[in-house]
Amino acid sequence: MTMTQHAVVIVGGGPTGMMLAAELALAKVDVAIVERRETQDLDGSRSRGLHARTIEVLDQRGVVDRFLSQGQVAQVAGFAWIPLSISDFPTRHPYGLGLGQKEFERILAGWINELGVRVYRGREVTGFAQDDSGVDITLSDGPSLRAGYLVGCDGGRSVIRKAAGIEFAGWDPTVSCLIAEVQMTQEPTWGMRRDAIGVHAFARLAEGVVGVMVTERRIGPRGEPTLRELSDALVAVYGTDYGIHSPNWISRFTDLTRQAAAYRDRRVLLAGDSAHVHFPVGGQGLNIGVQDAVNLGWKLAQVVKRTSPDSLLDSYQLERHPVAARVLRNTMASIALLRSDDRVEALRETLAELLRMDEPRKRIAGMMSGLDIRYDLGEGHPLLGRRMPDLDLVTANGPRRVFTLLHEARPILLNLGEPGGLEITPWADRVSIVDARYGGPWELPVLGAVTAPAAVLIRPDGHVAWVGDRTQIGLTDSLTQWFGPPAAA
Secondary structure (H helix, E strand, C coil), X not given: CCCEEEEEEEEXXXXXXXXXXXXXXXXXXXXXXXXXXXXXCCCCCCCCEECHHHHHXXXXXXXXXXXXXXXXXXXXXXXXXEECCCCCCCCCCCCEEECXXXXXXXXXXHHHHHCCCEEEEXXXXXXXXXXXXXXXXXXCCCCCEEEEEEEECCCCCCHHHHHHCCCEXXXXXXXXXXXXXXXXXXXXXXXXXXXXXXXXXXXXCCCCCEEEEEXXXXXXXXXXXXXXXXXXXHHHHHCCCCCEEEEEEEEEEECCEEEECCCEECCEEECHHHCEECCCCCCCHHHHHHHHHHHHHHHHHHHHCCCCCHHHHHHHHHHHHHHHHHHHHHHHHHHHHHCCCHHHHXXXXXXXXXXXXXHHHHHHHHHHHCCCCECCCCCCCCCCCEECCCCEEEECCEEEEHHHHCCCCCCEEEECCCCCCCCCHHHCCCCEEEEEECCXXXXXXXXXXXXXXXXXXXCCCXXXXXXXXXXXXXXXXXXXXXXXXXXXX
8 A cells, every 4th residue: 555655744633733734834844734533623621822922923923813813812821820910021912812722723723724734634643663764654544654754742642652652750640620511500609719629610601501610529530521520529519519411521630740751752753742741720731832843843844854964853852841841840839829728828828929029920920921931052142042022123125023034934144233244155045134223122021121132043933043243253153053054155
């Protein structure tokens, strides 16, 4: 049987998988997704919104308005449900976006369809074998696939991670929650409550439909939860189940906290929940998955095109593993503060008081919004390794925003000094030079004001790879490191 070939096959058509596919498609890489769902429809509740850095990432690709028009702008950052405003942060998007994962996926699916991404629906990967030149992928239905690289974006129970033998180390669950959409014969006590068992809530949804979240007394069994289990959990907390019936769906989640020891095994990589899982408090999971994809996409594209060596992919884990590790720690801390007894309440009140102060608020909100991420690219200017601000530039072709320059996911050398003062001819086929002027302030989230640079090299993911003064010292090395060796003269 003929084997279908692609440069990259992504397993999992959720937010991370589709964002990665979009990044690769923008780079003109032949990419396909294998998705077990027959349609993009989702059962149950998943992520409910986007943090500021994810909104910026979508702005960098020129598609942010598609999402903003369908969601609700709001302050969504919070630590253990202690609200944290980022309204004074130096970003074009000092807010989050209330947007259900179902809608987020629908919009992403439309975008990757425009980009020509092939999606194999109703298929599951049953195994794979990799060799020196690629990966053979066996599907549950239809012919096998052959890919240069395979990326597992297939969730916390990732088949790809397990088949690759990658350790998923971490902490077992201590909290178990049920979440559902149901109908009720009695009106519940609306809103959220916290008690010795945990956190519980009722919310009005569509007419006659109630959103329910309840913490169980014990860690629930694996497998699909039942209406009886939801009823028992409600009775334990409220003394009644309010006559629940006709569920649209019921699901269970815990504070199981794990991270892949390696994000890569030769030609197999992991991203999103396949690489890290944690309790959903803080709403960071979908967001760091999308940002995993944007970090990996351009690197994988360059390796596929052989403009960069395979070793460039090692930087993916070096940069993204610490980001997820930090999220795992802050969600575990949040869970500890959501428990309810007099001592925890005293600690929570103390922390809430601290987080009303500017410096602690900015530090924690910067972390949860993703705006403070810095990849370790060595010592130097504070911009190095951080996301480039979306400045309003003046160019020979008129006004331009920095994020507009990144729409095609190509690296940019932004020259803010003497026009024509930087020479990168051997990389001209890969890196665009933009001469521009900018007379405004340079300010970074959490850090504040920084010295204006004379030039910056911006990676396709929007992070700064090199900062120049009036010379090109270090520029050649940075270009080679991130965008491959110079072209032959």
